Amino acid sequence: KNIPRFAFTSLGGMCAKGYDCQYYHRIPLQKDDAELDQTVDVFGRERHKTHRDDMGGVGSFESDSRTLYVGGVRITDGVDVKAIVQKHFDQFGEVENINVIPRLSIAFVRYRFRANAEFAKVAMGNQSLDGSEILNIRWAHPDSNPVAQAAAQRANEDAALALLQANGIINNPHGEEPVAKRPYQAPLSIEDAAADAA
Numbered sequence: 426k427n428i429p430r431f432a433f434t435s436l437g438g439m440c441a442k443g444y445d446c447q448y449y450h451r452i453p454l455q456k457d458d459a460e461l462d463q464t465v466d467v468f469g470r471e472r473h474k475t476h477r478d479d480m481g482g483v484g485s486f487e488s489d490s491r492t493l494y495v496g497g498v499r500i501t502d503g504v505d506v507k508a509i510v511q512k513h514f515d516q517f518g519e520v521e522n523i524n525v526i527p528r529l530s531i532a533f534v535r536y537r538f539r540a541n542a543e544f545a546k547v548a549m550g551n552q553s554l555d556g557s558e559i560l561n562i563r564w565a566h567p568d569s570n571p572v573a574q575a576a577a578q579r580a581n582e583d584a585a586l587a588l589l590q591a592n593g594i595i596n597n598p599h600g601e602e603p604v605a606k607r608p609y610q611a612p613l614s615i616e617d618a619a620a621d622a623a
Contacts (some may be wrong), residue, residue, distance in 0.1 A: 427524050428447050430465075430467070430469035431451075431453060432546060432562045434448060440496055450523075452517055452541070453518065453538070453540035453541055453544055455538060455587060456591050457540050458538035458540040459507055459543070459589075460494040461539065462513065463486045464486050466483045467543040468543070472485060472486040472490075473486070475484055475488065476488065476551075480563040480564045480565070481563050482562075483543075484543065484564055485564075489539070489577070490539055490564055490567050491521075491535055491539050492534070492565040493514075493533065493534045493535075493536075493537040493542055493543070493546055493549075493562055493563070493564065493566040494531065494533060494562070494564065494566075495514075495531060495549070495560055495561070496560065496561035497530060497561050498530050498555075499556040499558040501556075507523055509554050509555050509567045510532050513549065514534045515552050517536075517541050517549075518536040518538060518540070518542075518545065520540025521535045521536065521537050521580055522535040523535075525530060529579055535580075538584060546563075546587075547564050
């Protein structure tokens, strides 16, 4: 299988091999994510069964690995930090959600596709936004909030559907909305589920 691999040098814009280079020198596309093997990252490095204790490294093939923890974000009164984070991280792919926590000077950036998250993690590591801060980029721990978990599940289903469509495995013949675009429905209580079953 021809697995797309991206060059670290594409982050800086130069490659000594020029046209002879076997790696891509661009931002990963949806089709690239669809072709990625779960056991390697976008740069061809082997992923591991579990994340490192510090959540750094290449990530785990057992987790979603699409949400980045961004530490060291400079918070300034009157400045829209979310817009600044969006501006810098949008350039690496489609961002689904950004959550800034000002009191901790951190942000969480969730990409639609794993390849973009992996690329952004390497590209933005030890970089700054619009200030002189140095960003600490790591994989985010899973959110324990049930509403966030439900939203993430819907987003995962939508991403999986998009990948299947990108590979030509399925198309959307019924014109249905992607799962993540549907309105949120709270899970049924045990009593409601029993009443529906009856």
